Amino acid sequence: xxxxxxxxxxxxIEKRQSVAFWCNPISGHATLYWYQQILGQGPKLLIQFQNNxxxxxxxxxxxxxxxxxxxxxxxxxxxxxxxxxxSAVYLCASSPQANTEAFFGQGTxxxxx
Amino acid sequence: AQSVTQLGSxxxxxxxxxxxxxxxxxSSVPPYLFWYVQYPNQGLQLLLKYTTGATLVKGINGFEAxxxxxxxxxxxxxxxxHMSDAxxxxxxxxxxxxxxxxxxxxxxxxxxxx
Numbered sequence: 001x002x003x004x005x006x007x008x009x010x011x012x013i014e015k016r017q018s019v020a021f022w023c024n025p026i027s028g029h030a031t032l033y034w035y036q037q038i039l040g041q042g043p044k045l046l047i048q049f050q051n052n053x054x055x056x057x058x059x060x061x062x063x064x065x066x067x068x069x070x071x072x073x074x075x076x077x078x079x080x081x082x083x084x085x086x087s088a089v090y091l092c093a094s095s096p097q098a099n100t101e102a103f104f105g106q107g108t109x110x111x112x113x
Numbered sequence: 114a115q116s117v118t119q120l121g122s123x124x125x126x127x128x129x130x131x132x133x134x135x136x137x138x139x140s141s142v143p144p145y146l147f148w149y150v151q152y153p154n155q156g157l158q159l160l161l162k163y164t165t166g167a168t169l170v171k172g173i174n175g176f177e178a179x180x181x182x183x184x185x186x187x188x189x190x191x192x193x194x195h196m197s198d199a200x201x202x203x204x205x206x207x208x209x210x211x212x213x214x215x216x217x218x219x220x221x222x223x224x225x226x227x
Contacts, residue, residue: 003156004156031213033213033214040122040219040220041219041220042117042203042205042217042218042219042220043157043203043215043217044217045214045215045216048214056211056214091156091157093156093157095213100213101159101162101213102159102213102215103156104156104157104158105156106154106155106156107156
């Protein structure tokens with residue numbers, strides 16, 4: 001069974017630029033999560049989708065971050081414009097349904113300079 | 114609100130020695146608790162979880178953890194460390210009523226010395 005796929009693996013951008021990350025969850029998984037992991041900290045949930053609807057985006061900085069999951073499968077997370085403090089690993093995870101184990105992708109490491 | 118405290122950001126043990134990684138939680142209601150492992154440049158992998166029932170939970174790779182409500186703890190142990198156990202370990206608590214929305218601790222980096 002293929003795991004959660006994320007791309008790109010690494011990205012370096014200058015502050016005030018825009019960036020987008022892509023996630024392809026495990027086939028058939030209805031629930032998708034985006035987490036932000038800053039160096040030296042644990043992951044922090046940014047947004048949770050159930051199919052193509054948002055369950056919780058209370059910790060998503062909506063002035064610069066956006067996420068979508070239009071067809072209930074792939075998802076993209078966008079930052080516009082990026083700040084230095086956005087440097088982190090962005091992890092995508094998926095689960096078959098809301099109360100089952102979540103499987104994590106390898107993450108996208110973003111460096112903002 | 115839930116929170117997790119992991120005591121010791123770095124722990125070193127000798128190969129074959131006991132591994133003990135500490136986790137204390139704060140939750141207004143009985144929580145679900147998890148331990149994840151993260152190898153370099155990899156995503157998180159679930160080691161074990163406690164939801165209900167038996168308070169001693171066994172996971173993969175010989176790890177286990179015990180939920181102690183009176184101490185609000187969920188410490189991770191392994192009787193004998195192996196070099197391959199070197200990784201970062203995260204304790205997490207599930208927000209009650211959420212759908213696997215996890216609050217993570219800051220992590221403990223485990224080093225295994227030969």
